[in-house]
Amino acid sequence: MIKSHQTNSSPVIEFNKVTKDYGNNKIIGPVNFSIKKGEIVGFLGPNGSGKTTCIRLLLGLIKSTSGSVKVNGFNPVKNHVEALKDLAYSPELPNIQTFFSPRDLLNLVSHELPQFKNKISRNEEINRILELVGLQEYSDIKVGKLSKGMIQRLSVAQALIGSPQTLILDEPMIGLDPAGSAHFRKVFQEYAKESQGTVFMSSHIMSEVESLCTSIVIIHRGKILYQGPVNDVTQKVLNHSFIQMETSPLKPKTIKQLEKIPEIIKIETKHSSESTVYEITLQENDRVIRPLISEVIVKSGAKLYTIKQGEKMLERAYIEALKDKKGEKM
Amino acid sequence: MTRIQVIYTFIKYEIRRAIARKKVLALVAFTILLGTVPYYALSAAGTTLIPTSTYPHIWIVGLFAVGPLFLNFTAILIAAGAMSEEYEQGTAELLLSKPIRRSDYFIGKFLGGFLLFLAILILNISLCVTSAFTFFGIQTNLQIIPGMFLAQSFSSLLFFSLAFMAGELIRRSSLAYIFSSAVFFSSFIISTFMGLIYSLTGKEIYRSIQIILPTSSANSLPIQYALPQLPPDINTILRFVNTTSAVPTIELSIQILLVYTLLTISIAFAYFLNTDISRKLG
Numbered sequence: 001m002i003k004s005h006q007t008n009s010s011p012v013i014e015f016n017k018v019t020k021d022y023g024n025n026k027i028i029g030p031v032n033f034s035i036k037k038g039e040i041v042g043f044l045g046p047n048g049s050g051k052t053t054c055i056r057l058l059l060g061l062i063k064s065t066s067g068s069v070k071v072n073g074f075n076p077v078k079n080h081v082e083a084l085k086d087l088a089y090s091p092e093l094p095n096i097q098t099f100f101s102p103r104d105l106l107n108l109v110s111h112e113l114p115q116f117k118n119k120i121s122r123n124e125e126i127n128r129i130l131e132l133v134g135l136q137e138y139s140d141i142k143v144g145k146l147s148k149g150m151i152q153r154l155s156v157a158q159a160l161i162g163s164p165q166t167l168i169l170d171e172p173m174i175g176l177d178p179a180g181s182a183h184f185r186k187v188f189q190e191y192a193k194e195s196q197g198t199v200f201m202s203s204h205i206m207s208e209v210e211s212l213c214t215s216i217v218i219i220h221r222g223k224i225l226y227q228g229p230v231n232d233v234t235q236k237v238l239n240h241s242f243i244q245m246e247t248s249p250l251k252p253k254t255i256k257q258l259e260k261i262p263e264i265i266k267i268e269t270k271h272s273s274e275s276t277v278y279e280i281t282l283q284e285n286d287r288v289i290r291p292l293i294s295e296v297i298v299k300s301g302a303k304l305y306t307i308k309q310g311e312k313m314l315e316r317a318y319i320e321a322l323k324d325k326k327g328e329k330m
Numbered sequence: 331m332t333r334i335q336v337i338y339t340f341i342k343y344e345i346r347r348a349i350a351r352k353k354v355l356a357l358v359a360f361t362i363l364l365g366t367v368p369y370y371a372l373s374a375a376g377t378t379l380i381p382t383s384t385y386p387h388i389w390i391v392g393l394f395a396v397g398p399l400f401l402n403f404t405a406i407l408i409a410a411g412a413m414s415e416e417y418e419q420g421t422a423e424l425l426l427s428k429p430i431r432r433s434d435y436f437i438g439k440f441l442g443g444f445l446l447f448l449a450i451l452i453l454n455i456s457l458c459v460t461s462a463f464t465f466f467g468i469q470t471n472l473q474i475i476p477g478m479f480l481a482q483s484f485s486s487l488l489f490f491s492l493a494f495m496a497g498e499l500i501r502r503s504s505l506a507y508i509f510s511s512a513v514f515f516s517s518f519i520i521s522t523f524m525g526l527i528y529s530l531t532g533k534e535i536y537r538s539i540q541i542i543l544p545t546s547s548a549n550s551l552p553i554q555y556a557l558p559q560l561p562p563d564i565n566t567i568l569r570f571v572n573t574t575s576a577v578p579t580i581e582l583s584i585q586i587l588l589v590y591t592l593l594t595i596s597i598a599f600a601y602f603l604n605t606d607i608s609r610k611l612g
Contacts, residue, residue, distance in 0.1 A: 059427045062606035084429040091427075095420030095610055099350035109428065111339050158424075 010073060012037050012166050012198045013058055018067035020053055020222075028053050028222035030067060035200055035215075037165075040192050042209035042230075043202040044318055045219035051202045054219065055170055058200075059089055072166075090159035092171035093152055098144030102135050102154050105143070109158045125161060132187060133157040134180070148175035156184065160191070167191065169201040173208055181205075185212055206315040216314070218321055225321050234317040240265060242310025243280040243290065247302050250276065254300040261296075263289050275305055336430055340438020341445065348408060348446050351415070357404050361450050364396050365457025373465035380567055386470040387564045390478075390556060392458035394568060397482055398549045401454070402514060405447050405490035410506035412443040413602070414497035420610030436602050440595070444490055448483055455479060474559050481555040484587060485548040489514055491591045492544070495598035501608055517545040521576055546576035547586035554580040 011034035019029025028050035035041050045051050056062045057069050060076030060083060069076060074083035096105055106126045130136045133153040138146060146154070152175040159167055167188070173181045185208065191197055203209050209216060210230065217227040226233045235241065250258075255267055263283045270277040282289055290307055297304045310316075348354050369392065372380065380388070416422035416439075426435060455475060462469050493510035500506045524540035527533075540546055553575045557564075577583045 056607075056609075061423060061426060081429045081431060084427070087429075089424075089427040091424060094424050096424065097347060097350070097419075097421055099346065108339065108343065111335075 011035055011070075012039075012072060013200060014068075014070040015054065015057075016068045016070075018054075018057065018064045018069055020050075020057065020062065021065045026222065028219075029065070031219070031222070031224055033217050033224050033227050035198060037198055038192070038196045039215055040188070040199040040213045041201065042213035042216040043200060043219070044204075044206075044209065044216055045202075046322060049219045050222040051219055052170065053222075055089070055168060055200075055202065058168065060084065086165040087168065088159035088161075088164040088166070089168040090155045090170065090172055092155075092174055093148060094155045096143045096151065096154065098142060100143050101140045102130060102143070102146075102157065103139045105154065105158055106130070106161055110161050129157045129161045132160065134183065149177060149180060152176055153180070156187075160187075163191070163195050164197070165195065166198040166200070169199065169203075171203055172201060173203065173205055181208065188212060206312065206318060210312075210314040218318065220322055230314060234313045237317040237321045238313070241282050242313065242316075243282060243293065243307060244270075244277065244310050245280070245293070245297075245307040246275050246277050246305040247297055248275060248305075250278070250297070250302050251300060254296065254302060257296050257300070258293060261289065261292060264293075275303075279310060333431065333434055336434040337438045337441070340435055341442040344412060344439045344442025345446050347415075348412070348443060351411065353407060353411070354446060354450075357407060357450055358453065360400070361404075361454050362457060364400060365392060365454055366461050368392060368395065369458075369461035369465045381563065383561075383563050384567050385466040386468060387560055388466045388567065389459045389462035389469045389472075390560065390564065391567055392461065393455065393478060393482070394553065394556075396454060396458075397485075397552055398518075398545070401451060401482060401486050402489045402545075402548060403511070404450055405486040406493040406507065406510045406514060408443050408447050409490045409493035410497045410510050411503040412439050412494055412497055413598075414501050414503040414506050417501040417608050418503060418610070422607055423609065426607050432603055433599070436599055440494060443494070444487070447486060447490060451479065451482055451486070471560055474556055477555055477559075478552060481552040484584070485551045488544055488548050488587050488590045488594075491594040491598070495594040495601075498598040498602050514545065517543045521546050525574075525576060540576050541578070541582070542586060543576075544586075544590055547583040547590075550575040550577040551580065551583040551587065554583055 013033075013035040015031045015033050017030040017032060019031070020027045021029075031050070031054065043051055043054070053062070057064055058071055058076055060071075060080045063077050071083040071087060072085065076083040100108075103126060106129060107122070110122050110125060127136070130139050133156055135150065135153050135157060138150055143151065143154070152172070156169070156172055159169070169188075172188070173184060176184060188199055188201075189212065192199055199213075201209070201213065213230060215227070215229050216233055218225045218233070226237060228236075258264060258267060258280070265281040265283060268279045268281075270279050280293065294304060294307055369388075372388070372391075413422075416425075426432065455478070459469060459472065459475070489510065492513060493506060496506040496509045497503065500509065521540050521543045524536045524543070528536035528540065554577070557568075557575075575583075577586065
């Protein structure tokens with residue numbers, strides 16, 4: 001029996017100086033990052049940045065040129081079964097045999113799971129998963145007749161079956177309608193909470209990542225640019241935070257008063273109608289300054305409707321992070 | 331789940347996949363055609379020309395007429411797509427991202443495809459016997475059928491393995507079909523020429539080349555097994571189908587078939603275990 005050197009604090013996924021070349025063409029590397037048990041990590045990067053290559057490496061579908069990839073303490077190529085024992089992968093719009101129905105595919109997948117040895121427990125699990133992803137009405141329809149969104153749901157279903165400890169999701173929300181996206185976000189959150197599972201999710205939808213993930217890894221041109229908790233990375237990239245507030249139009253005097261607060265870098269008026277939206281750029285954490293700003297506005301006699309953290313922080317940080325590296329070659 | 335269960339799952343999967351591709355249904359239709367129409371044609375046009383003493387053995391004619399071309403070609407058509415179509419459609423990726431051994435997937439797909447081929451072979455033999463009985467009365471020497479089945483299965487294993495290897499190495503089904511068919515037909519043609527040159531010149535080198543060509547042993551084994559067990563007057567009708575054995579002994583045929591089969595399977599297996607799983611092509 002092959003033994004893993006993993007302990008409780010060991011990373012579930014570990015990339016150590018990993019490179020992947022195709023001939024003289026360097027695809028990624030060196031890549032270093034690790035993901036611990038229970039983390040929900042967003043894997044971000046533009047098209048062709050190496051996200052899918054990293055996912056294929058950790059699934060043991062391709063071999064690294066140098067460095068080591070470990071999943072649950074095992075090399076996923078040499079010890080494929082041991083490494084992927086409690087891990088499941090949901091590809092982006094997967095290619096599934098068109099003659100399969102969702103039930104057929106889940107049957108095939110669950111056959112390999114030791115906890116569903118008997119047909120009854122397997123069928124119960126299949127029905128549970130079909131209901132969870134909203135495919136119960138389509139369970140016996142051939143994949144060739146399913147819509148893009150339904151196929152994406154099936155991709156997630158075949159990964160969720162048997163509640164694995166680690167989920168690898170490649171663009172899980174692609175092709176889904178807003179209600180479907182919201183439902184799946186909840187499903188992943190509940191999965192992480194209930195089973196204390198690890199989620200590694202690649203996505204281009206920043207709002208999804210921001211609302212779901214605790215940490216992020218940003219990859220660009222095959223190299224890791226940033227990794228860490230979402231707030232730390234955004235703070236690190238942007239060097240400042242934002243506040244968005246909606247008020248009645250402020251007098252120039254009030255704006256000048258606000259500008260005198262040392263932590264405020266600039267105030268921008270986003271748009272005007274009955275109320276006005278201001279975006280304030282701050283040097284520090286907005287939570288410390290928010291009461292002070294509120295006090296100045298209320299004292300000026302203006303009406304303060306809302307005051308909150310600036311929107312799309314992750315998206316701004318992501319764009320900013322890539323802006324720095326534009327034109328940079330590997 | 332044991333490894334045998336995993337392999338069994340992939341055997342079932344491969345059979346279902348191949349049937350769904352509809353290619354197999356076309357092959358079944360051809361098998362039915364080739365197992366019935368020639369007997370009807372023989373009975374309608376040639377009963378006065380065929381000695382009545384050969385009637386009870388006429389079932390074997392269909393097997394020898396169909397075997398060298400149709401069965402080997404069927405083996406190629408089934409095997410060439412077994413691995414390559416999965417790469418082309420991108421379906422291999424999802425299956426191989428599961429905690430299963432690549433070797434189990436490989437064995438399951440190989441066995442699944444070959445079992446499908448065997449089903450077509452059984453259909454072919456059954457139809458030949460049934461048609462011969464229908465048009466020419468009671469058939470004898472049927473006890474050699476299991477041996478014939480084994481001999482033809484083993485012979486076809488060579489081109490099945492070769493096409494399976496081509497599918498894995500090239501990873502494009504159409505190219506794998508073309509490559510395997512090219513090897514098959516080239517071997518067939520070269521073998522005929524080598525035999526001809528040998529009979530004209532008497533030089534052993536041509537005979538040796540003819541013997542080691544893949545089609546020689548693949549076509550010789552069923553003949554070498556069956557002919558000694560049939561009455562000599564069967565040759566009156568067998569002379570119209572190719573029943574010349576290019577390989578001198580049955581043992582040598584088995585050895586050559588084994589070498590080719592093991593070599594091609596080993597190459598395919600080693601390549602599959604040690605290379606990246608390619609993404610959907612095109």
